Amino acid sequence: xxxxxxxxxxxxxxxxxxxxxxxxxxxxxxxxxxxxxxxxxxxxxxxxxxxxxxxxxxxxxxxx
Amino acid sequence: xxxxxxxxxxxxxxxxxxxxxxxxxxxxxxxxxxxxxxxxxxxxxxxxxxxxxxxxxxxxxxxxxxxxxxxxxxxxxxxxxxxxxxxxxxxxxxxxxxxxxxxxxxxxxxxxxxxxxxxxxxxxxxxxxxxxxxxxxxxxxxxxxxxxxxxxxxxxxxxxxxxxxxxxxxxxxxxxxxxxxxxxxx
Numbered sequence: 001x002x003x004x005x006x007x008x009x010x011x012x013x014x015x016x017x018x019x020x021x022x023x024x025x026x027x028x029x030x031x032x033x034x035x036x037x038x039x040x041x042x043x044x045x046x047x048x049x050x051x052x053x054x055x056x057x058x059x060x061x062x063x064x
Numbered sequence: 065x066x067x068x069x070x071x072x073x074x075x076x077x078x079x080x081x082x083x084x085x086x087x088x089x090x091x092x093x094x095x096x097x098x099x100x101x102x103x104x105x106x107x108x109x110x111x112x113x114x115x116x117x118x119x120x121x122x123x124x125x126x127x128x129x130x131x132x133x134x135x136x137x138x139x140x141x142x143x144x145x146x147x148x149x150x151x152x153x154x155x156x157x158x159x160x161x162x163x164x165x166x167x168x169x170x171x172x173x174x175x176x177x178x179x180x181x182x183x184x185x186x187x188x189x190x191x192x193x194x195x196x197x198x199x200x201x202x203x204x205x206x207x208x209x210x211x212x213x214x215x216x217x218x219x220x221x222x223x224x225x226x227x228x229x230x231x232x233x234x235x236x237x238x239x240x241x242x243x244x245x246x247x248x249x250x
Contacts, residue, residue, distance in 0.1 A: 029164040031171040033204040038175040041168070058203050060167040060187045061216035063225075064073045064160045 002054040009051065016047040020057070031058045065240050068092040068154035070142055070170055072118040074106040074220060075186045076160030077125075078229035079236070080135075081108050084126045086237055089133055091126075093119050094150055096141040106222040144169060148177045156236055159185035160229075164216070175206055184235050188212035189228045191219050198224060200231045202244075208235050 001010055003023075010019065016039060020027050032039040033056040039047055049055070067088060069076045072095035080093060095118040099109045113121035119137040127133050138150050142161070147170060151157055157174055161167050167187060174183050188211035189198070197212040210231035215224075238244045 026164075029168050031168055031175070031204070031207065033175075033207070036205060038172070038179075038204065040176045041172045056203055058171070058185075058207065058209055059213070060164040060171075060185070061214060062162060062164045062167075063188070063190045063216060063220060064071050064075045064162045064167075064186060 001049060001051050004055075004057060010049055014049050015045055016049060017044040019049055020044065025057060025059055029060050031060075032056070065156065066090045066092065066154045067236060067240075068094065068151040068157040069160060070094050070151075070157055071160035071162065072107075072122045073097075073103065073160060073162060074222075074225035075189070075229045075232060076158060077108040077118070077122050078106075078226050079158050079160060079233045080122055080126060081129070082229070082233035083236065084129050084133060086233075088237075088240070089130060091133070091135040092138065092151060092154055093122055093135045094138040094140065094142060095119055095122075096139060106220060106225045142166070142170060144173045147173045151178065151181070154178075154181055156182045156184060156239055158232055158236060159183055160232070171207060175204065179206070182206050182208070182239055184208045184210065184232050184239075186210050186228045186232050188215045189220070189225045190215045190217045191224065192221060193224070195224060195227050198227050198231060200235050210235065 069080050099113040109121050119139045200210045203209050211228050
């Protein structure tokens with residue numbers, strides 16, 4: 001799949017939440033767009049990723 | 065065009081001021097906090113505003129620029145349950161909240177519940193590092209992100225915060241004037 005413009009291979013049956021955690025993201029500090037549509041954070045656990053997916057992950061840091 | 069400002073700290077108060085100076089007058093200003101002395105190095109407030117609500121203080125200053133301004137003020141903490149009501153009718157929301165978790169929550173909630181609304185977020189603005197690392201990126205269909213994306217300390221100073229606020233205000237004006245038709249390639 002494509003993540004932030006880079007091609008990577010994922011193992012089958014990887015949930016979005018597991019992918020985020022194993023890639024070092026804190027799910028409470030990111031927003032995710034999957035195939036051009038926002039992936040609501042409530043669905044991170046149930047979304048199963050496919051190698052044909054294209055995903056953008058925005059990770060936020062504090063300070064405003 | 066109706067523009068919402070989520071958070072009236074270093075980013076939000078400066079964005080609001082630049083928009084009003086550019087003639088934008090349909091604003092929704094949201095913050096639950098009060099002005100404290102340590103805000104004055106980077107936020108638009110004056111000594112006389114210390115202890116006052118940021119919604120009141122910000123509106124007070126903006127009305128000195130445009131006396132006809134009638135901003136909609138919400139002295140509330142934003143949650144996933146009140147965001148779509150507070151920002152009802154907004155075409156663009158400036159995300160200028162403090163914590164990373166609040167930023168992610170606001171972006172997620174707006175893009176999920178208000179699919180026609182743009183979010184212009186600011187993240188990565190602390191310290192005295194290079195100002196040239198602060199950029200604007202078109203990350204999602206309806207999400208632009210300004211900042212360096214990484215600097216996160218309590219060490220907040222005017223210059224980099226205000227540079228980022230400038231990116232956000234500039235992008236909001238580009239959206240208002242229809243200059244953002246094409247996605248910027250990262």
